[in-house]
Amino acid sequence: MQSFDLDKTDVSKLKQAISGDNELLKATLAEYHASEIAILFESISSDDQHRIINLLDVETASDVIAEMHEEAHPEELLLQLHPDKRTEIVEELDYDDATDIISQLEEHEQKEILEDLSEDDASSIRNLLSYDEKTAGGLMNTEVIRINLNLTKKDAIAEIIRQSEEIEEFYTVNVVDDNNIFKGIVSLKDIIKAKGNAKITEMVNADVVYVKAETDQEEVAKLISQYNLTSIPVVDDDMHLLGRVTFDDVIDVLEDENTEDFLKISGVSEDEELSGNWIDAVKSRLPWLIINLGTAFLASAVIRQYEDTLSTLKVLSAYMTIIAGMGGNAATQALAVTVRRISLYDLTDDQAYRAVLKEFTVGLINGAVTGLIVLIFAYFFDSNLMLGVVIFMAMTGNLIIAGITGAGIPLVLKRVGIDPAIASSIIITTFTDVFGFLLILGLASKLLL
């Protein structure tokens, strides 16, 4: 199978099969991977989803539900299924996937699902539900390969084969002592390569990266990405092995964190679902727009102060919007580069200082160049050189302020422990609006009247 995304032909083929009988639908579904069916689910009705899940064997059905995007609400689909089917599917799911999905439900719905499960499964999932969703504990899967330090090569291989019946994918083998204290990892390759009578304790690599259950997911993602790990062991405070977080969970975390930053910097609440409805969107964005309204009143108060200047020199109205607008965009540029840089790297104080200095220089130059263009325009079009000079000064000044605030505010926020991405363009453009108007109107009233 050389599979790319589900393309239009596939989707229409599948949709046609949905309108046919169960026989045809089943045969068509068999041609697709669970993750492709999960994509299809984003564009079909929940009744059709329900019907398809019932047609699939339990293994594929659980894979489809595990692969569905959070925003497609697999938990709602699960809730609609017949309790027996649902129990089968939940028992087939990896504990971490089951927990992710169940955690989206109301408490009484969670209870309803959990009480149908075997005591073992239910208590494992209940345990995972107790961790904060955004920590290593919330991300981890408790089903890991774990072998005792004292096993020989032969016994270890037998044990790994036995455990791997339950665990489909594994890349490393965790080594523990008799008390389940984590002692390190060993690769399957090293076990195979070892001599027949070698003991695991001779092959174990104790110098490995691991995390505590309460470690923040962003930190977990950074470690997995920095050390190129397929998975990272999770331990409790006493070094008991609790589970592992795998690289594929981390790819999802990275995308989520990126989405959050992307939205926050644009004045959208991080909780807004990208494919949510208009009610969610209004709830998420209106508060920011009302904050923006407050800051806009501030900028307009500056204009009121200079009403006389404006009525004496009418053309100032046309120029002041240019100064403010350019400042806003230059600030957004500096903000984007800085927020992204902070989210990818940890900056030293010295690097932070130099970042602000750099933005000062960039603001000075970009302000002078664009200011000069407007000066020339004002000279030829409005025949007013002095007006051009005022505009030049206001533009340069405002772009310097844009650079310093665009870089400085997120860096200061980071320093005091606040998420730098909340320094959204809405906050930053307040500065460039207020200072832009102050500069052009203040300078004009001093120099031109």
Next chain:
Amino acid sequence: MQSFDLDKTDVSKLKQAISGDNELLKATLAEYHASEIAILFESISSDDQHRIINLLDVETASDVIAEMHEEAHPEELLLQLHPDKRTEIVEELDYDDATDIISQLEEHEQKEILEDLSEDDASSIRNLLSYDEKTAGGLMNTEVIRINLNLTKKDAIAEIIRQSEEIEEFYTVNVVDDNNIFKGIVSLKDIIKAKGNAKITEMVNADVVYVKAETDQEEVAKLISQYNLTSIPVVDDDMHLLGRVTFDDVIDVLEDENTEDFLKISGVSEDEELSGNWIDAVKSRLPWLIINLGTAFLASAVIRQYEDTLSTLKVLSAYMTIIAGMGGNAATQALAVTVRRISLYDLTDDQAYRAVLKEFTVGLINGAVTGLIVLIFAYFFDSNLMLGVVIFMAMTGNLIIAGITGAGIPLVLKRVGIDPAIASSIIITTFTDVFGFLLILGLASKLLL
């Protein structure tokens, strides 16, 4: 080792060691992982980098260079090293890492490095250099475990152990026929679990995802993430196995693509290095600001048209900046949600249509609510109800335009094959500025004068 990021204590400890003698420095370095030393390299001089590389054993030195961020310019460090040391390090690097680094150099510098290498290494790297950097071919590593379809379990294990001397990390074993035609993959686990006389052909999984060498890196990243793969095989048009792309390369690709989108939407050229100097930043941002200046002139031309209206009703100046500013921010919100959604999911036409409809509704409601606030303000503060009504209409209209353009423009761009992220806030806010001014000034001149 429970390692988090290199913290301040570590950095100052290492920097102190740098100011000491080689003995101390070597001992201190031994406590750190190559990827931590790579982080340290971001904040020390190139002379110190040079000295440290010479102190490290060749394996660690090559790991450090492989782990350095592109922005820390490992290729420059490599170029400064003594040719013998450099050759040792390059030969130790994985081919894909060596190619990434060498590709950043001028052609004559590339030649200089390559001609010192063994013929085998040089031709492998030359071959990789021929692929576009942003394709599967450009990302792939040619060192993969490959075994013949016809081997027995025992011979296969021996062969894997032999090949794994050269290849440190592998998660799957590729299966080929006598002509190196790719036949599928087999997991180490399945080989171990198989009976003693089983042949690989009985265990091979032929139904696997693979990519062509020219497949775009974004597509490769999507597949690895969608199918939760540790690595994906790369083949040529005749299905010869060329190499593999691993999940850790893909994490880097995802972060790069995210950075690109993040910058583009804010009017920063995708090529700007986050930690680049002011010259790069000016080059990357000034063109966008000059485009912005052009669009700002457009908005200011609208104001000029209504100079008489403005001088008759002076207070309009203060309000029009509120309408334009709110429109710009509402458009940025809709734009961010839409661009991010497009980059994560493929939208059907129907979904795209509903996304624009949703933004229309959001604009209508957010516009009406914030418009009402300003109406009340105008009534009490400026004692002018009709002015308030004009502002209410202009605000609502402008936020509807903001929603439609913020969502519609990136969707249309995507549809016609242009990167939607170039619909930056600079482009979008032109619409909200121009229409904002047109609405408030046009309505005012019709209804208030």
